[in-house]
Amino acid sequence: MKTTRRSFLKGVGAGVLCLSLGQLGFDLGEAQAYAARLKIEGAKEVVSVCPFCSVCCQVIAHVRDGKLVSTEGDPDYPVNEGSLCAKGAALFTLYNSDHRLTKPLYRAPHSDTWVEKDWDWTLEQIARRVKDARDKDMILKNEKGQTVNRLESIFWMGTSHASNEECAVIHQAMRGLGVVHMDHQARV
């Protein structure tokens, strides 16, 4: 969402008002609970699991008219007891963010411009480049003559936005190609 000067000042004004009411001794807890209830009123509760690490915290997803309207930690689940780390707490924005990319973007070598591409073109490019790198750089044997089938010119960097299952499939695919250099960003 674009923040205009007007919406920014309105937000600051509301924040100052809440702060002042709180400082004056008004209990804002009830108003906050009421606002939270409004947000999920009429929504169906769907119990799900945070996909970002093997802790597998349980999440309650609120769905209204087929659309996700809120996510929160499940207080009844013994592993996380309602809490979520920063990644799990941002689950809703992953789904709902204006910054979420829904189409591949490509920046050609030496260009400073990103261009929207379709998935067929993108997957073809990735496959072509992986195949070319593998054909050129695959190491079949080490200096002792032992079979290693190792590819050192590709590095795989995982993302915290991949689920456990996606990570498992990616890992197997990379090992199948002979890739030995891998790391993953998703650390709690």
Ligand code: SF4
């Ligand atoms: S990423 Fe955080 S919220 Fe998600 S399962 Fe792991 S610890 Fe829980």
